[in-house]
Amino acid sequence: MTSAPNTYDNILEINELQTSFFTKDLEVKAVDGVSFSIPKGKVLGVVGESGSGKSITSLSILRLIEEPGRIKGGEIKFKGENLLDKSEAQMRKIRGNEISMIFQEPMTSLNPTFTVGQQIGEAYKIHQGLNKKEAKKRSIEMLKLVGIPSPEKRVDQYPHELSGGMRQRVMIAMALACKPELLIADEPTTALDVTIQAQILDLIKDLQEQLDMGVLLITHDLGVVAETCDYVAVMYCGKVVEYTDTKTLFSSPKHPYTVGLMQSIPQHDKDVEGDLSVIKGSVPSPANMPKGCRFAPRCPFATDLCHEKLPNLETDEDGNQIRCWIYSDEWNGDPEVSVYEQSETTS
Numbered sequence: 001m002t003s004a005p006n007t008y009d010n011i012l013e014i015n016e017l018q019t020s021f022f023t024k025d026l027e028v029k030a031v032d033g034v035s036f037s038i039p040k041g042k043v044l045g046v047v048g049e050s051g052s053g054k055s056i057t058s059l060s061i062l063r064l065i066e067e068p069g070r071i072k073g074g075e076i077k078f079k080g081e082n083l084l085d086k087s088e089a090q091m092r093k094i095r096g097n098e099i100s101m102i103f104q105e106p107m108t109s110l111n112p113t114f115t116v117g118q119q120i121g122e123a124y125k126i127h128q129g130l131n132k133k134e135a136k137k138r139s140i141e142m143l144k145l146v147g148i149p150s151p152e153k154r155v156d157q158y159p160h161e162l163s164g165g166m167r168q169r170v171m172i173a174m175a176l177a178c179k180p181e182l183l184i185a186d187e188p189t190t191a192l193d194v195t196i197q198a199q200i201l202d203l204i205k206d207l208q209e210q211l212d213m214g215v216l217l218i219t220h221d222l223g224v225v226a227e228t229c230d231y232v233a234v235m236y237c238g239k240v241v242e243y244t245d246t247k248t249l250f251s252s253p254k255h256p257y258t259v260g261l262m263q264s265i266p267q268h269d270k271d272v273e274g275d276l277s278v279i280k281g282s283v284p285s286p287a288n289m290p291k292g293c294r295f296a297p298r299c300p301f302a303t304d305l306c307h308e309k310l311p312n313l314e315t316d317e318d319g320n321q322i323r324c325w326i327y328s329d330e331w332n333g334d335p336e337v338s339v340y341e342q343s344e345t346t347s
């Protein structure tokens with residue numbers, strides 16, 4: 001009897017993921033019960049301030065967390081199978097083959113002592129058993145695909161001979177060499193000039209559509225989310241506070257933190273700086289996490305309930321998720337409060 005094929009709608013589904021770092025007398029809960037999913041062939045943006053747990057979430061997916069860090073619990077389902085149940089040997093076959101990652105700074109990920117072709121070709125040799133000549137041929141094809149001119153010449157060059165934008169294209173070529181089903185891109189354009197940023201994002205989006213890949217795009221830039229993503233997870237202090245499709249996020253953001261992020265987008269018609277200073281206060285330190293909602297100390301709408309009790313991530317009938325007391329039956333503040341409208345008028 002043959003077993004039924006593994007069917008799944010989401011290429012990635014994370015449930016209650018917990019990853020902590022342990023120091024002598026402190027547990028830093030970098031990822032504290034994170035849940036979200038990426039439907040097949042879609043792009044999910046993960047946004048949030050520095051330290052909210054975006055990078056540690058993505059490193060957890062690839063099981064690349066090192067001491068003193070540890071994945072404590074939860075599920076990371078890739079194509080319906082929990083990656084936390086896989087052996088290290090199985091994970092090695094998945095990394096760079098079925099799930100790939102690109103980082104912010106290509107120079108730290110590219111090896112300066114190997115040519116571009118050798119580095120892209122490595123994936124073909126390891127995962128597809130190609131010989132040197134075949135791997136080089138495929139590397140040239142990949143360089144062409146990511147828009148590098150004269151790929152036959154560039155394939156024999158070293159990373160330092162390329163511009164920053166070209167190096168990021170090489171990183172993308174390396175990541176996509178084996179046509180992964182999921183690409184994780186951690187701030188892939190932050191280190192680049194604005195015009196090059198737009199080109200690289202367009203390239204990622206183009207290739208994502210061509211290869212029908214799922215993408216997890218980490219960014220602190222909501223402008224990038226608007227251009228590139230189908231869905232968005234907003235993270236704050238190791239937790240998802242809002243998860244929704246991009247259109248809904250921009251037309252009716254719900255969480256007061258999301259609204260604050262929205263107001264931090266530079267607006268050309270207003271004299272508003274593109275930074276997070278519009279959200280008063282700062283991210284709490286891991287040693288001093290608030291007992292209730294993590295955002296309560298900075299939230300203009302917080303009541304006693306918010307300071308006392310942590311809200312759950314609730315799902316509405318459209319599948320949108322929100323972790324905020326204002327939208328619950330237990331809300332004991334002004335029942336008419338409209339976070340978005342009120343913030344619009346006060347900004």
Ligand SMILES: Nc1ncnc2c1ncn2[C@@H]1O[C@H](COP(=O)(O)OP(=O)(O)OP(=O)(O)O)[C@@H](O)[C@H]1O
Pocket residue numbers: 021028029030031048049050051052053054055056057068069220286
């Ligand atoms: N090696 C480590 N040891 C201890 N704590 C760590 C370590 N790495 C990360 N952390 C903590 O985990 C938390 C989440 O970090 P993470 O890098 O995921 O944030 P981030 O949202 O990606 O921020 P950024 O946008 O700055 O990259 C932070 O509080 C950070 O201090």
